[in-house]
Amino acid sequence: MTGIQKTENQVIIRNEEFITKAEQLMPQFLKETVRPQSIVKIEKDSTKIHGWGTGVIESADKLSAYDYGKGDQFTLDFGTHLVGYLSMKIRPVGSPPDAPLHLKLTFGEMPVEMAEPFSEYNGWISSSWLQEETLHVDVMPGVIELPRRYSFRYLKIEVLDTSRKYRVAFDDVQCLTVTSGDSYHVEELNHKDSMLNEIDKVSIKTLQDCMQEVFEDGPKRDRRLWLGDLRLQALANYETFQTNDLVKRCLYLFAGVPDDKGRIAANLFIAPSLIADDTYLFDYSLLFTTTLFDYFEATKDLETLTELWPLAYRQVELALERLDDQGIVTDDETWWSFIDWQEKLNKQAPSQAILIHTLRRAIKLAEVLKSDKLTLLEQKLQVTVDATITHLWDQDSEFFVSGSERQISWASQIWMVHAQVLDPEDNRKLIKHLLSTKPDIGLTTPYMYHYLVEALILVGEKEQAIAQLKAYWGEMINDGADTFWELYDPENKSFSPYGSYLINSYCHAWSCTPTYLIRKYDL
Amino acid sequence: MTGIQKTENQVIIRNEEFITKAEQLMPQFLKETVRPQSIVKIEKDSTKIHGWGTGVIESADKLSAYDYGKGDQFTLDFGTHLVGYLSMKIRPVGSPPDAPLHLKLTFGEMPVEMAEPFSEYNGWISSSWLQEETLHVDVMPGVIELPRRYSFRYLKIEVLDTSRKYRVAFDDVQCLTVTSGDSYHVEELNHKDSMLNEIDKVSIKTLQDCMQEVFEDGPKRDRRLWLGDLRLQALANYETFQTNDLVKRCLYLFAGVPDDKGRIAANLFIAPSLIADDTYLFDYSLLFTTTLFDYFEATKDLETLTELWPLAYRQVELALERLDDQGIVTDDETWWSFIDWQEKLNKQAPSQAILIHTLRRAIKLAEVLKSDKLTLLEQKLQVTVDATITHLWDQDSEFFVSGSERQISWASQIWMVHAQVLDPEDNRKLIKHLLSTKPDIGLTTPYMYHYLVEALILVGEKEQAIAQLKAYWGEMINDGADTFWELYDPENKSFSPYGSYLINSYCHAWSCTPTYLIRKYDL
Structure with a gap:
């Protein structure tokens, strides 16, 4: 059963079966x-x-x-x-x-x-x-x-x-x-490195305090289900609380209210009734597909995968529509891709990387489902990877560049590593080059720091990853964090993208990933 | 069943039977x-x-x-x-x-x-x-x-x-x-004088808005059962709503929590449970007796009178204990008698008058009950009246004086008229002398204006009474009163005894009496 719901800025196609499924997955509260x-x-x-x-x-x-x-x-x-x-x-x-x-x-x-x-x-x-x-x-x-x-x-x-x-x-x-995060399934870490042990504990507390009727981004501010946060919370959850039905519930909530193009909203309102926010972010919509991929990896829940695949595929399809003749994501005034709160960041290259990152996961899901989209996805992956090398790789600087001003940012390099555009050894060189060169357009959120640390792990630089983890999340603990903060810039500790650190959230979902990184990769 | 309840400033002797009776009289709400x-x-x-x-x-x-x-x-x-x-x-x-x-x-x-x-x-x-x-x-x-x-x-x-x-x-x-004031019993006045008609309506609205679980003094501020207000509300109620059980309920509430001397508190708190305020006012305690008298006059409810008589008598007894050797109420730092919010007012003479006023009513109740206190009360009345003439009447000024500085106030003369210390003709002269001389220590509240207007009626000066009624309550209506105000001084319209007119109550029980005066005395 579906229904059309028009608001001022959107036309929403409600899927009542999905919404009912999500409602039935309402968690128990502790x-x-x-x-x-x-x-x-x-x-x-x-x-x-x-x-x-x-x-x-x-x-x-x-x-x-x-x-x-x-x-x-x-x-x-x-x-x-x-x-x-x-x-x-x-x-x-x-x-x-x-x-x-x-x-x-x-x-x-x-x-x-x-x-x-x-x-x-x-x-x-x-x-x-x-x-x-x-x-x-x-x-x-x-x-x-x-x-x-x-x-x-x-x-x-x-x-x-x-x-x-x-x-x-x-x-x-x-x-x-x-x-709604029951500690029952959380195993003691007992890491020999007491700082990592402590970072793990604070991560878990952060995640737990954000686990409510949905995975909230922050219990103080927004208190809302955002896709960017959800993906990271879900990853941390698989390693700790294993409240996997809450991830499933959130996926069905998003799938319950796509717009008339099939776009998944960046975030949802739950009360007084389920409403898709009228914000659509290029990267967040794609993270629906990635989150479904991660969920299937963790649960092997084929029924959910089968039901949600059409929408997951649709996000990729919509993102591919933004490619220009050269096969690069169009950067103009009509879109918004989040990536990070870094004010000067050009979003083109990291968005291109996120699209490739998603394509790789969509292909794996298509294989599982024996989908007839598989060949097309494989072709598109090849095209976008080739276009990325051709148009975004800058041989002089040995960095990926973004936008008409060919911006070199941390976020672009990090996401390109995740996208595996280069081969493993070149990826390793790229990230080491990044760390030694330190381009001006840096990272401002734990959200992007997560992707940095995971990128280091993926290229085999575990020691560097641990060092970054400690330098960032460890320093937050030294600065008094009981739960990890939404924003943290060790160089500018009063940073806020909102005009005042009073309004920052000091328990924020996207900052909870160290427990995932430590446990998943055995740091 | 009684119980002793000690607070910081009081010892209360709770009468649970009386309290239960009061609870059973909880009114219906409209x-x-x-x-x-x-x-x-x-x-x-x-x-x-x-x-x-x-x-x-x-x-x-x-x-x-x-x-x-x-x-x-x-x-x-x-x-x-x-x-x-x-x-x-x-x-x-x-x-x-x-x-x-x-x-x-x-x-x-x-x-x-x-x-x-x-x-x-x-x-x-x-x-x-x-x-x-x-x-x-x-x-x-x-x-x-x-x-x-x-x-x-x-x-x-x-x-x-x-x-x-x-x-x-x-x-x-x-x-x-x-x-809790049901208009069912309120008859249309249809007075030929439209201003009196209007004053009557606003009075009734004032009373109705103050009728809640108890007769409140003001629904904005205090929201509490005060004896001085209760007496006047009850009088207005007998002429209008006839919700006589609410008066009965209030009397039983007061009777439920006297102190260990038998004193009735000036006001009660109802929530979270019945508590006697630790304020005791000479005049207000005596008004318990007067209110019981008025209630019996209106209802002939002998059972209530019989049950509450010992406490009503006790208030008189306690007041008599304040008489000095000359038979005059002792004026020192240890007491508080309310009378009016007039800041400079000496309370001795009006309190003496209120005692006499109460004695006359106690005597009538003692007659009904064939009480053995009757003779004593009659003796005491004679003594206090004589002492009043001897010590408080000032032949030179032809006014009653109050306190060591022999203050001449409006309140003293008005209450002496009510006390009938002088004979009817001299009472008439006294009040006319008051109106022509206009001593400085005037009236500040509708509460005292009520007693002025009723005094004029009692001495047969109905026209003057109507003129005062219109000049005071009528002027309040001209000034925009939907309900009558707690404080009103036509000469100083921003008057407040509390430091700001913002905190004044603009619907106040003690201001509701014109409907009583108009209807009872057929003005």
Whole structure:
């Protein structure tokens, strides 16, 4: 059963059978009650990320002993990153409350969110993601349960007003955490390298906190199923939680709402009902095919592969339509390929590489399915690889170039390695050349760092891969990461593509891959 | 069954039988859905109260046609004062919402609450009474139902943020009003004087909006059962709604939680459980006795009178303990008698008068009950009346004086008329002398204006009474009252005892009595 759904910018062809299948795969939730560990102060500290550190004042067990009046505030540290629902008991102290309590709660994944006022945020992403609430409590004593889900480690409570006749005390402040990632299947790593061990743990925690009704990109911001994140989460999941039905569910959700050309959206909204976002990204649509390939590799689930193959093939077909006469992805104003948040990055060459990377996987799936598309795909692979060498390889610089200005970027080289355009030995040379030359157009996200490290592994440079892993994700841990961050540039630690690091997500799916890299490749 | 309950400042002797009786008298609620009438602008207008008027932009039916983005706002006028619960549908316009909606709602009984920022409020009563909420909406389209009850005519909606990809539209903004005052028993007045007719209507609306689980003092602020308000609400109720069980319920609530001396608290908290406030007012405790008297007069409910008489008598007994050797209420730092919000008012003489006023009613109840206290009460009445004449009557000024500085106030004379210390003709002279002399220590609340108007009626000055009624409550209507206000000084219309008129209540129980005065005394 299909249905046509027109929105302002799209025509969606709903596949109700696929959507029903996805609904039936709704995961079970694991819940746990977590209490704060300490009452802390947030201190200016230039040695810490964003310039803010924390100092323990005393154990959070002491909280009940204090009462607070108008203008008072305190900050709780829950000890690690949490995703869940906050509740607390509020107890009046003094006369019966003769006026409501006016309270402000600020949730932060990082100390900076406790220290810098959200009112000063002026980035281009909506300020509504900043996690704060002001509320009135009319009936005390009583339990308040906040209906929204938060992603946080720190909680600042400010008493905006009580009355002259009473103050308030807080008991049983707690967070009911939620995840669909059951640790049951996760084996202890026990790596002899303690830093890799630690990176593995933080990766798994990051993935777990992003596993909800779908694989979310970040539980603080976006909270949404994005294809670029999904592919990496799924890879990490196969090595850890093995909640493979959640990957299957996400694939069916995407497959449930293609547009009238058969395009898979870059991301989906789940509530109040399934909606495909009107953003379509060249690379993300192709990652649907790649994610299906990875899923089949992990599960050998032929039924799902068979059902979703037509759409997976369609993404390749649509991408091939963007090839110009020379066999190169057309770079103009009409498209958007994500690749990375690097502002100056030209997307042509990495997109070309992603297309080739996808073609290789589509061919393998066509073989499994004995599809009549196999020959065509093989021809197209040859054509695009040849065109890439002819038009994008620059012999002088020994790099792939991108766009009319022949840009040399890290992303282009990395994706070309994944695409295996060159032979293995040349690939190895290319990546070593990249690391020694260090072109200006670098990487800004853990998402692209993942592909760098995996590229190093693929060319046999395991030691370099481990070194990069430690230099990037290890440094994030040194900088205080309980879960891995959406954005991290070791050279510019306040980097944000959104105009302020306040709005960055500090638990982000696409940063969870070290556990995959370490476990899959036995680093 | 009784139980002792110790709090920080009180020992309460709970009478569970009385409390159970009160619980069984929980009223039925009448609910009605009310929609806004107009989209309005709030305009500076020096001819209007507080300097703010409204202008209709267009019918609220047009609201759905508009959509709003970051920084946009609009104000709705519901056409009259409402007490109830707000709900609305929020519909995204544009792309699917990729970030929560951050919304600010401001509720106002008066235009000034829409115009002057609450952040500038700096009065001594808690700012938490100012009716505003900021909230995040995560799922759209959807219905939001605010859990708190509001008291308002105007609603300002400000869009703090959406995202760059969507705007929002508002459908079905509505208020589900609640009251326990059923208009079924209210007869049309059809007074030939249209102003009295109008005053009567606004009185009834005021009373109805204050009739909830108990007789509240004001649905915006305090929202609480106060004895001073209860007495007047009950009087107005007997002439209109005749929801006499609600009076009975309130009497039993007060009787359920006296302190260990038998004192009745000035007000009660109902939620989360019945609690006597730790405020005790000389006059308000005595009004328990008076309210029981009025209730018996209206209902002839002998069972209730019999059960509550010991406590009613106890209030008189306790008040008599405050008499000094001369038979005058001791005026020192240890007590608080309310009387009025007039800042400079000395409370001794009006309190003395209220004691006498109560003694006369206690005597009548003792007669009904054939109580052995009758003789004692009669003796005490004689002693206090004589002492009042001897020590508080000032022959030179021909006024009653109060306190060590022999203050001459309106409140003292008015309450002495009610106490009938002088004979009828001298009472008439006293009140006429008051109106012609106009002492400086005047009246500030409709509560005291009620006792002024009723005093005029009692001495036979009906025309003067009507003139005062119109000059005060009529002028409030001219100033835009949909319901009568807590505070009103025609000479100083921005008067507030709390530091700002923003926090004043504009629907207040103690201001609802004109309907009683008009109907009871056939004005």
